[in-house]
Amino acid sequence: MTDHERLAEAVARTLRTARLPRRERGEVERELAAHFDDGLASGRTAAELLAEFGDPGVAGALIRRGARRRRRSRAPLLQAARLFTLAVLVAYVAAFARLHVGVPESGRPDSPSARRDALAAWSGDSARHRELETRALALAAHGDRDGAAGAVREIASGPNPGDDLAALRLAERVGGVGAPGVAWSEPKARAASERLLAAMYTEGEAGHLTAEGLRIFQTWKGKERPSVSAVLLEPVYFPAPASRGEARRELDRFFRLAADARSFAFERELEKLETSRICSFRYVAIRVPLEHLRLVRQKSRALEFLRRGVCALEVRSSDCP
Amino acid sequence: MSTGKSEKTNPGRAERELMRGAGPVAVLALLEQRGEMYGYELVAALSDGSSGALDMGQATLYPMLYNLEAKGLARATWREAASGRRRKYYSLTPKGRRRLASHRAQWRAVTRALTAFGVLESSSR
DSSP states (O other): OOHHHHHHHHHHHHHHHOOOHHHHHHHHHHHHHHHHHHHHHOOHHHHHHHHOOOOHHHHHHHHHHHHHHHHHHHHHHHHHHHHHHHHHHHHHHHHHHHHHHHOOOTOOOHOOOOOHHHHHHHOOOOHHHHHHHHHHHHHHTTTTTHHHHHHHHHHSSSHHHHHHHHHHHHHHHHOOGGGGTTTOOHHHHHHHHHHHEEEEHHHSSSSOOOOOOOOEEHTTTTOOSSHHHHHHHHHSSSSSSSHHHHHHHHHHHHHHHHHHHSSSSSHHHHHHHHHHHHHHHHHHHHOOOOOHHHHHHHHHHHHHHHHHHHHHHOOOOGOOO | OOOTTOOOSEEEEEEEHHHHHHHHHHHHHHHHHHHHHHHHHHHHHHHHHHHTTTOHHHHHHHHHHHHHHHTTSSSEEEOOOTOOOOEEEEEEHHHHHHHHHHHHHHHHHHHHHHHHHTTTOOOOO
């Protein structure tokens, strides 16, 4: 083996241990080759140069470490991008775990039918509604407005906010003026909202939204079985959902606004919430009660309008409230 | 160039630690004095200039230079020498100059302290 071959072998061994990327490998190889060439040119023998150089294995390990540090310093943007990606990944995993580890206060329904049950209060007892609706329409067709109004009130007497909405809808169909006393009940809506929050959130004021809660919301939107990609994207869409206490306070604000039948502040605020993607995702848990409130206010207004109109036609307008 | 092998027996831990601190400072000082130097030139200068005391294993020099580059204390450029050989030349950056000044002050303080304790002989004696 010639001197040059022995020196080239030492460089190759160093580079094997250093395990550098191709571009850096070439650069270090040229530098070490130049080092030995300079050594030979200064009159030293290959044996002396190799002895002074030290163990190529150790040299390779040290060069690997030094080159890595240099690489990092040369690419601060790349490093920042890596750190950012890592931070995003950690945040994603944390948000995913938070959604999926938490168990709702009222238990894990884990079946589409159980989720539909959690929403049943908002649609009321539909079989009972259909039966009373048939009766009310038949009575109204025969001119028995009091009988029809009785059937409407019977629907409204149900315990759920869904009963109020069904009654308002039916009152509108049979002629709202024939169903005095039909209105929406805030206590019913509040109680059902609490049950819904318990089905979507973990326990306590600081309770957090669960994946089960999102499944309930998706069921309400008509998607009972979300795709895998949709489930994987949930932490992105819902990175910081409101805590249970925050959701309740926001709902209370809307209840206060909804209680004022003459103002449109409720509708304005609801539109603001729905058009802001951040707010809409943050307060996803109260979307069902809010949609209910919007509908019952709309129906109540329509009925009130009808009632005033008919009153003005049948009686003297000054007697109408 | 002296290899310093005769004077240098098996270096102890304290000596290695001293080298770790003194080596980069010596390289920075050499680069300041000579403007720019290539790897073998630095090895030879360190060995000769320190009578072998800073005669580090040559394999240590290159990672040290990469570290200085990584810290922004030195910069490297490939250039063809008068002999026609391509070499990588290292020079000091402004940050390297500032760091060297700060190291100098620290080493002076250490030297003063060691002199006061009689570890080093005072040059005024």
